[in-house]
Amino acid sequence: MPYPMVHFAIALELCSRTPSSSFLIGSIAPDAVYVSGNVTKSEKGITHFVCEDRFPSSEKHKERCQYYLNYNVDTNWTEYILGYFAHSGLL
Template sequence: MPYPMVHFAIALELCSRTPSSSFLIGSIAPDAVHVRGDVTRSEKGITHFVCEDRFPSSEVLKERCQYYLNLNVETNWTDYILGYFAHIYADIRWTETVYSNFEREYQGEKDEMRKIYNMEANQVEFNLIKREEWAEDVLNKLYVGNAYSIEPLLTQIEVNQYRDIKLQWLRNKNNEPQITPIYLKVDVVKSFVTKTSHELNDLYKEWGIESL
């Protein structure tokens, strides 16, 4: 799954370079389940609408997204929900493309595979922070964003806590692995962000959502 800065990069392209703070916090909200501690794969799957280890279909995503949108007409809520579902779609596409390619191309020791992936994904985060002029503005927006509870999936407290944890981690330069990614290269990530944002834009239009 992509890490927060990749989700934010998608948000930038999807929202004409000006994602709201609500969209940004929504775009990491599904992973807030991690604040509960050692969650199982199944528990994480619930916040991502995974059923029996299968990703949700576009029909399921549409139905769930429209259900939550209809609960509240406020703009901040709408942005939050659209960010939430953008996260889920990006996770699905990353798994099907970038991560699938990583698994196929990986040439190291099998028991080191997850460690290498995490190190490269972490480096991608810091590369985006250092390279992209929008990074600081996005992190500042995320800091002031207000989360919502999404019943029965996550509470407002959990999402806010996860946001704070991620911001603290991203702002600590000591967390940078300081490596050059072999698999998650700059062009791979850039291509993914562009393609996924275009797909999401088309998908939202199909769902009757004309502007973000």
Template sequence: MPWPMVHFAIATKVSFFDPSPSFLLGSIAPDAIHMRGNITRKEKGITHLMDEDKFPTIEVLKKECLSYLSIMNMELDWKAYILGYFAHIYADIRWTETIYAEFESEYQGDNKEIRKIYNQEVSQVEFNLLRSEEWAQPIIHRLQHANAYSIEPLVTQNEVSQYRDIKIEWLLDDSNEPKHKNIYFNDDKVRDFIINTSNELNVLFNEWGINQFEEVKDLR
């Protein structure tokens, strides 16, 4: 599944390069489950609405998203946060179905090394985006000032805040860059994925009756 900078890139493009802090934070919130320590695959699946190791259908995503939006339907920060949360899940689904599936098909190395190679390449993707995109530094600043929410029973406010802080610290430490020339997750593939997924999300939100840009865009 993609790491934070890819989710931030999608959030940025979905928002026409003006994502609210809440939308950005929501876009990584499902992975805040990692703050609980050594979690199982099943436990992580819960925050991503997975059932028996299967991603949710689009209909399930729609139902759950609209349900959470209705909890505080007059609170724009909450709406942005929830839309970011569901954008994350959708991006994970599409990543698994497309660019990650291609990686598994094309990989010809030792199967014992596949996870290591994957982590190395997606780590490099993070720093490539951080260095090359004009929006990267501004969104880090926005993210630092975002307020987290608990999404019951999935993640807590404290978990999301901690996860945000840890990820920002990691991104701002140049020593974490593997300085690796990517083979499987090159810039063109990642860029195409970000563009396609962003466009698909805009279509989905519109079909769900969510006019994100009128209701959320003013949160900056």
């Protein structure tokens, strides 16, 4: 797992402007599962949308992202979700 600073650097590359704090927090949120201590591969997979040891296709990943974007129109929510999904580098 890359350090948070690596994810922040990728987030900076993905944004055409300075990323918001919500985007940056979202970009490391999938790895927050590690705070609980001993994390299994399966538990990490849940926060990274892994199913049956496989990452979702790019198309499925984008569909899920759109689902969460439609859940709430608040700018902070939108930025957080975009950061969360950018974590995988598929967006």
